Amino acid sequence: MIAPLHFADAREAADLAAFLGRLIHYDRAAAVRLQAGSGALAVFGRPPSFEVLAIRTARLVDDVRLDVTVSAGELLEGIEESAGKAVVPDTVTGPPWAGLLPPRGGWEPVGAMPGATELRGAVAAAVAEFRSRDEELPQERRTRAERDRLGREIWSRTVAGTDLPLRAVHAAQSLGFLPPHEVPVALLASGPWLRLRTPYGSIALRTAPMSLTVTPGAPR
Known part of the structure; x- marks a missing residue:
């Protein structure tokens, strides 16, 4: 059981909910990878047809350590905008892109x-x-x-x-x-x-073919 995520500002919960809603508009079965650490959360998604990764970040109250892939729809349902928190749903088997994230540094x-x-x-x-x-x-x-x-x-x-x-x-x-x-x-x-x-938010993509090397990544 993963403890709820508490956002530093309730508006960030609303912004994340809006982002997830847009992802689901393109893919009702969308999955997202969540990475948290050092008081920040990064949410990665891949909207179909665009062939890019979308990244939305948010500040957290606590220094939570987290790296899971979950249903975007279930995460959206677990966001309480007025309370500024989100219940993290059960993990799912991640799509291939979830193991090929942009590097954490060197930008x-x-x-x-x-x-x-x-x-x-x-x-x-x-x-x-x-x-x-x-x-x-x-x-x-x-x-x-x-x-x-x-x-x-x-x-x-x-x-x-x-x-x-x-x-x-x-x-x-x-x-x-x-x-x-x-x-x-x-x-x-x-x-x-x-x-x-x-x-x-950010949009990331590779200018060279993907390799099979899994990049751990980190919150942005």
């Missing part, structure tokens, strides 16, 4: 990123382009495979001369990390990993 800034408003504009333009080109497809080519190919072409484009694919920015906006106002945005790199970071 360095990578160039200058556009502001949040410009990034949201890039996502909106890509969505509009996809819809326009999809409508232009002749009926015989309106297949799932053709639409998937079109989506890969658009969302694999990189941002502002970096190696960050546009799908990572799309994921950040979809998960609430790029809210409808200006926020600080940074791009960091550590080995083969890239990380798009805002005050609301």
